[in-house]
Amino acid sequence: MKAGLLKETEDEITTLLSDLIRINTTNPPGNETQAAKYLAETLGKEGFKCEILESAPGRGNVITRLKGTGEKPSLLLLSHLDVVAANPKEWSVDPFSGLVKDGFVWGRGAIDMKSMTAMEVMVMKLLKRNNVKLKGDVILAATADEEKGGEYGAGWLVRNYLEKVRADYVINEGGGQAVPMDGKNVFTIQTAEKGILWFKVKAKGRPGHGSVPSAADNAILRMNRVVERLGNYRAPMVLTPTVKQFLAVMAEENAEAKQALNILLQNPNRGDEILDMLAQKDKAMAEQFRAMLRMTIAPTIIYGGVKENIIPSECEAVFDCRILPGQNTDEALDHIKMLLRDVDLEKLEFEIIQANEPSESPLDTPLYGLMVETLKEFEPNCTVAPILLTGGTDSRFFRKLGAACYGFQPALSDLPYDEILKMVHGIDERISIKNLVFGTSVLYNVVKHFLT
Numbered sequence: 001m002k003a004g005l006l007k008e009t010e011d012e013i014t015t016l017l018s019d020l021i022r023i024n025t026t027n028p029p030g031n032e033t034q035a036a037k038y039l040a041e042t043l044g045k046e047g048f049k050c051e052i053l054e055s056a057p058g059r060g061n062v063i064t065r066l067k068g069t070g071e072k073p074s075l076l077l078l079s080h081l082d083v084v085a086a087n088p089k090e091w092s093v094d095p096f097s098g099l100v101k102d103g104f105v106w107g108r109g110a111i112d113m114k115s116m117t118a119m120e121v122m123v124m125k126l127l128k129r130n131n132v133k134l135k136g137d138v139i140l141a142a143t144a145d146e147e148k149g150g151e152y153g154a155g156w157l158v159r160n161y162l163e164k165v166r167a168d169y170v171i172n173e174g175g176g177q178a179v180p181m182d183g184k185n186v187f188t189i190q191t192a193e194k195g196i197l198w199f200k201v202k203a204k205g206r207p208g209h210g211s212v213p214s215a216a217d218n219a220i221l222r223m224n225r226v227v228e229r230l231g232n233y234r235a236p237m238v239l240t241p242t243v244k245q246f247l248a249v250m251a252e253e254n255a256e257a258k259q260a261l262n263i264l265l266q267n268p269n270r271g272d273e274i275l276d277m278l279a280q281k282d283k284a285m286a287e288q289f290r291a292m293l294r295m296t297i298a299p300t301i302i303y304g305g306v307k308e309n310i311i312p313s314e315c316e317a318v319f320d321c322r323i324l325p326g327q328n329t330d331e332a333l334d335h336i337k338m339l340l341r342d343v344d345l346e347k348l349e350f351e352i353i354q355a356n357e358p359s360e361s362p363l364d365t366p367l368y369g370l371m372v373e374t375l376k377e378f379e380p381n382c383t384v385a386p387i388l389l390t391g392g393t394d395s396r397f398f399r400k401l402g403a404a405c406y407g408f409q410p411a412l413s414d415l416p417y418d419e420i421l422k423m424v425h426g427i428d429e430r431i432s433i434k435n436l437v438f439g440t441s442v443l444y445n446v447v448k449h450f451l452t
């Protein structure tokens, strides 16, 4: 039976999102306190007691809680209030107008992720309005600074106010979008994300005159070998539980790719061969899969040299390395040094810029099962697949604490998928009012059934 859409929330959720978009929380600088205050006010009108916790002036995080009896686990509804910059010249509407036009709410944050904030706030209000008898606590936290790493937001809350945000389960961004495939909707749930190892390598040499190159030891040439070696490295492919399940669903739902993906699932060593083949049909998809299957290393910055005729004694490069769940940043760095063992390791210096460990949550929890079940109530013919993000979200702070975290921002596909991808951190970001109602309805049903 099809579960009912909460059509009556349409105006309220639209206004909530529109208002949130109008509060410019571009990070940097963030200024999330204004948005936090707005949420505290709207929730306050319905009797919620909210706390605004500032990690720095203007960097507000807002938290509130509905108490349960304690018979069931606790659940945190997480979102971030900050957004990335938007250049009004590139947009067809003012990115901070929150304009409602053609059935869509337009503006920076409409997808990433003020819409989810609005939905989570709406869910809290509905639980209270409907006087739902909760057996587990539900906590709402809308935080600062996710787009710059969360050190003033989720990371700061976990370090300083753990008891206020700790929960057994977390629902956050990173999945939930339906992708149409062979006439069916495939919804994703983010269950894993890669870890980050940003590091700098300094190659040393001996300076000299550019007119007698062989008398010097050119640091640029040394770095050239480092870049070549790391940039072209293809780490072994590993099937993490999430990606294994994800590819199995893709194989089932995508007739064209079925055979190829089944070979890959049987034998990940043949991954590159299979993905090279898939790339001829759908390059974007194949490369996305490739990044989900291995550690990657990309050189992203390089500098060295000061003058046309001086052979430099130093050259520096920065690398963006992403590792899979099950791997860790220490071992990754050791592995990288091993790859460079014949590039005069003693003339290379390494510096870690940032290291975040990868994270993965189990697929066999009651909450995961309930999310799948609820989606099928709304869309009986849909399929659901777990997904690993090659990027990162604030979920990592909570997975580290042992919470099961799921990226679940339920949305039907009413725009082409590649267009949605382009809108996130891109131009003309918008969400349909239909999807605001759909997302709220799915989330409300999930939370209500999970906690009663």
Ligand SMILES: [Zn+2]
Pocket: 080, 112, 113, 146, 173
């Ligand atoms: Zn986001």
